[in-house]
Amino acid sequence: MWKDLADLLFQAYEQFSLLPLFIEIALAFIFIAILSTLIAYSAILIKRYRAYVYEKRYAFISPKIEDLITEQVLLNPNLGKDLPVEDIEFDENAINNRIFRKPFVRQMMIDTLIQYRKNFRGEVGELLRKMYIDMGLEKDSFAKMKTFRWERKIKAVVELTQMDISISDVTILPLTNSGNASLRAAARNAYIQLSKNEPFKFFDIATEPLLPWDQLEMFKIITTTKDIAIPNFSRWVSYSTNKSIVSFCLKLIAHYDQQSAIPAVMDLLANKDHYYRADAINCLGKLSAEVSEEKLVKIYNNQPLNCQIEILKALGRIASGKQLDFLKSEFLYSSNFDLRMNAARSIIKHNTQHSRVMVEELMEMTHEENQLIIKHCLNPLIKY
Amino acid sequence: MASTYIGYASLFFEKTVFIYGLMLLIIYAILAILSFANIRLFLRKESYTDYKIILGSPLAPGISVIAPAFNEGLTIISNVRSLLTFNYPKYEVIIINDGSTDDTLEKVIREFSLVKIDFAYDPKLSTKPVRGIYKSTDDAYAKLIVVDKENGKSKADASNAGINVAAFPYFLCTDVDCILHEETLQKLIRPFMEEESKRVIAAGATLRMANSCEMDKGVITKIKAPRPLLARFQEMEYIRAFVLGKMGWSYINCVPNVSGGLGMFDKEIAVKAGGYDGASFGEDMELMMRMMCYVHDNKIKAAIRYIPLTLCWTEGPTSLKVFMRQRTRWGRGLIQLMIAHRKMFFNPRYGRAGMIIFPYNVFFELLAPIIEVLGIIYYILLIIFGLVNWPYAIILLVFVYTYSVMISSLAVLWDQLTFQYYKTWTDVVRIASMVFIEMLLYHPLIVIFAIRGYYFHLANRTHVWGNMQRRGFKESSDTKTTTATV
Numbered sequence: 109m110w111k112d113l114a115d116l117l118f119q120a121y122e123q124f125s126l127l128p129l130f131i132e133i134a135l136a137f138i139f140i141a142i143l144s145t146l147i148a149y150s151a152i153l154i155k156r157y158r159a160y161v162y163e164k165r166y167a168f169i170s171p172k173i174e175d176l177i178t179e180q181v182l183l184n185p186n187l188g189k190d191l192p193v194e195d196i197e198f199d200e201n202a203i204n205n206r207i208f209r210k211p212f213v214r215q216m217m218i219d220t221l222i223q224y225r226k227n228f229r230g231e232v233g234e235l236l237r238k239m240y241i242d243m244g245l246e247k248d249s250f251a252k253m254k255t256f257r258w259e260r261k262i263k264a265v266v267e268l269t270q271m272d273i274s275i276s277d278v279t280i281l282p283l284t285n286s287g288n289a290s291l292r293a294a295a296r297n298a299y300i301q302l303s304k305n306e307p308f309k310f311f312d313i314a315t316e317p318l319l320p321w322d323q324l325e326m327f328k329i330i331t332t333t334k335d336i337a338i339p340n341f342s343r344w345v346s347y348s349t350n351k352s353i354v355s356f357c358l359k360l361i362a363h364y365d366q367q368s369a370i371p372a373v374m375d376l377l378a379n380k381d382h383y384y385r386a387d388a389i390n391c392l393g394k395l396s397a398e399v400s401e402e403k404l405v406k407i408y409n410n411q412p413l414n415c416q417i418e419i420l421k422a423l424g425r426i427a428s429g430k431q432l433d434f435l436k437s438e439f440l441y442s443s444n445f446d447l448r449m450n451a452a453r454s455i456i457k458h459n460t461q462h463s464r465v466m467v468e469e470l471m472e473m474t475h476e477e478n479q480l481i482i483k484h485c486l487n488p489l490i491k492y
Numbered sequence: 493m494a495s496t497y498i499g500y501a502s503l504f505f506e507k508t509v510f511i512y513g514l515m516l517l518i519i520y521a522i523l524a525i526l527s528f529a530n531i532r533l534f535l536r537k538e539s540y541t542d543y544k545i546i547l548g549s550p551l552a553p554g555i556s557v558i559a560p561a562f563n564e565g566l567t568i569i570s571n572v573r574s575l576l577t578f579n580y581p582k583y584e585v586i587i588i589n590d591g592s593t594d595d596t597l598e599k600v601i602r603e604f605s606l607v608k609i610d611f612a613y614d615p616k617l618s619t620k621p622v623r624g625i626y627k628s629t630d631d632a633y634a635k636l637i638v639v640d641k642e643n644g645k646s647k648a649d650a651s652n653a654g655i656n657v658a659a660f661p662y663f664l665c666t667d668v669d670c671i672l673h674e675e676t677l678q679k680l681i682r683p684f685m686e687e688e689s690k691r692v693i694a695a696g697a698t699l700r701m702a703n704s705c706e707m708d709k710g711v712i713t714k715i716k717a718p719r720p721l722l723a724r725f726q727e728m729e730y731i732r733a734f735v736l737g738k739m740g741w742s743y744i745n746c747v748p749n750v751s752g753g754l755g756m757f758d759k760e761i762a763v764k765a766g767g768y769d770g771a772s773f774g775e776d777m778e779l780m781m782r783m784m785c786y787v788h789d790n791k792i793k794a795a796i797r798y799i800p801l802t803l804c805w806t807e808g809p810t811s812l813k814v815f816m817r818q819r820t821r822w823g824r825g826l827i828q829l830m831i832a833h834r835k836m837f838f839n840p841r842y843g844r845a846g847m848i849i850f851p852y853n854v855f856f857e858l859l860a861p862i863i864e865v866l867g868i869i870y871y872i873l874l875i876i877f878g879l880v881n882w883p884y885a886i887i888l889l890v891f892v893y894t895y896s897v898m899i900s901s902l903a904v905l906w907d908q909l910t911f912q913y914y915k916t917w918t919d920v921v922r923i924a925s926m927v928f929i930e931m932l933l934y935h936p937l938i939v940i941f942a943i944r945g946y947y948f949h950l951a952n953r954t955h956v957w958g959n960m961q962r963r964g965f966k967e968s969s970d971t972k973t974t975t976a977t978v
Contacts, residue, residue: 138887
């Protein structure tokens with residue numbers, strides 16, 4: 109039988125090789141196309157079936173995990189008895205149940221514990237952490253750290269951070285400068301949360317950028333994590349060669365109102381990169397750095413539009429009243445619409461007797477378009 | 493004599509066109525692989541991304557949502573309400589009443605307590621005159637701005653007026669009747685904020701047909717594959733174009749176009765590039781081309797990105813007449829664009845835009861319908877003259893058919909891998925079945941309407957803006973009917 113089949117195939121091949129090239133190509137493509145189509149629909153079937161099975165398993169396991177946490181942690185009789193959390197024991201039979209040995213269930217257990225820990229702090233939070241350690245889930249997370257797949261590493265870093273398990277500097281520091289942006293961001297966030305002494309140490313060695321998307325999370329972590337030692341960020345403004353780190357530090361300086369950083373920020377006004385300068389000017393405005401006003405006005409005419417707009421905004425935020433005449437002249441004589449608009453906003457922002465009189469004068473002496481700008485800026489319905 | 497011509501034609505079609513077709517199919521295969529890689533990367537990133545962080549962040553950039561409206565009186569209130577439900581900390585919604593002749597403006601003024609305000613309007617992009625700008629006295633609608641302007645006979649003119657009013661550095665352009673997901677802004681801003689060495693100038697996401705979806709107060713409550721055959725074909729086409737095509741192009745930074753239905757743009761670049769062109773029939777692609785030219789001329793390293801999530805649902809035409817008008821306009825827009833930007837053709841100065849995107853569009857988008865029609869004429873001639881080698885002809889037909897089925901099937905698979913929008917098997921089968929009949933029923937229509945568009949452009953025929961009869965969405969028990977320009 110095999111011989112017949114081989115003969116048949118050989119004959120088919122012989123006939124195939126006699127065909128013109130374009131027909132041979134077409135036949136080859138037909139074969140590939142039919143095979144790929146079959147694979148595609150099989151994959152859809154499998155994918156949907158697996159999703160269905162996952163839902164079923166999830167629905168089955170989830171209540172068991174919830175019950176375990178409720179019984180062993182939330183309703184633990186030793187809670188609230190001034191007993192150290194380390195001394196509270198779990199029911200061995202419950203946490204060593206066979207069901208919790210399956211990898212799928214263990215991952216679900218980790219995810220659920222993390223969710224609970226986000227909602228519970230204090231003694232309950234610590235007990236959730238103890239459960240994570242006692243069930244050996246910590247080892248699972250560390251095992252993920254050793255894989256080559258970056259998304260698994262990220263998962264591990266997030267799990268360990270959420271459970272407040274320290275990761276050695278040797279392991280985590282290299283990841284804070286990883287070429288993979290996602291892994292780098294996760295490692296940096298973890299480092300800030302886990303490092304007790306120098307949470308911003310990686311700022312010194314960071315050569316890879318801190319992307320605006322990653323800044324969102326890092327900003328939240330820094331500004332909301334308890335007991336974090338906030339350094340003087342001007343240190344990196346002065347010495348870091350990583351532009352994105354400097355830019356981020358400027359935002360933190362403004363947030364923490366670090367007045368001592370003003371000289372370092374002012375040094376940035378001489379930087380060649382105008383986006384950089386704009387960030388520095390913005391920061392000075394938010395710091396209400398009156399000392400920088402004169403310098404800002406002095407450099408104004410040599411700046412590109414984005415920096416000029418930031419200078420006008422900064423003068424409005426500082427609102428010392430010393431630069432009102434400058435703002436007035438910009439409003440009256442600038443040919444650029446955006447500059448006039450920002451100058452008007454900054455005059456109004458002063459909100460002093462002098463500025464209010466100036467606004468009234470301007471309304472009388474200026475042309476129709478400028479009057480409209482003032483009305484626009486005065487209108488409380490226009491927020492942005 | 494005739495046989496000599498047929499001989500030349502034979503040579504052309506059997507060799508050149510076969511190679512052309514083969515190249516097109518290989519490009520599709522490459523796109524399928526690239527889009528798979530891109531979707532996989534996206535899903536891996538999504539698996540640990542917490543979008544809630546952006547919601548409370550003072551660092552979130554502001555976004556202006558721009559939605560032109562023309563004679564949308566019947567649905568404008570629910571449309572505006574839908575646009576005001578975004579989950580994002582810093583945004584404004586700009587509705588542009590493009591000289592509606594119905595009661596669109598009056599309804600909006602009444603419903604949202606609007607008053608005309610003194611607004612310093614800076615016409616950075618030239619448009620038809622603006623008659624007034626309105627804001628709400630009700631704090632609940634503080635994000636809403638309504639611009640009333642004279643009709644500019646194009647969406648482009650209205651969008652440009654919206655850009656002039658926009659306060660934020662990014663703007664999202666959509667159609668007022670499109671239904672956007674509440675997380676659209678947070679999902680679409682991400683590509684702008686996570687690019688390492690390039691400036692992202694535009695980003696888009698997948699669009700789908702809303703024809704049979706269920707809605708409640710401007711929000712989709714149940715996603716269903718469209719029932720009408722024409723809309724179902726379009727859904728299939730959109731899945732292939734967005735999930736497979738644009739995701740593949742996005743992977744190598746060669747996205748040719750960000751859809752007019754849903755696209756987020758860098759305002760500074762869009763304004764410097766001159767905004768939308770009111771005279772263009774494909775204003776969305778035209779803007780992209782000009783933005784690409786601008787960044788290359790100014791040596792800005794830029795990128796255009798796509799994400800595979802469906803964030804926008806639109807009602808597709810269900811009547812052949814309206815569909816023909818829409819596709820004819822698209823065809824017209826394409827040829828107009830290719831002629832207007834011909835300087836980019838194989839021009840290395842424009843990088844990938846000049847060397848890949850533009851030539852691809854010329855060879856495989858613009859010329860494809862023409863070559864197809866010529867091929868059919870050639871086949872008919874061969875049949876008349878009795879010169880057809882039927883076994884070979886059938887093999888070639890099967891080859892093209894099976895290959896197109898494969899590409900569309902892969903698109904359905906990639907879509908299913910991204911997110912299972914269809915909850916039932918019936919919906920999946922409904923879409924998958926289109927794959928097998930698309931080439932026989934739907935594709936010929938696309939080809940004919942595209943050629944019609946080319947002809948109209950070359951013959952300089954005046955375009956008449958028609959009304960698209962919208963059937964509305966399944967909402968409680970009533971079905972609304974409205975009109976839109978196509």
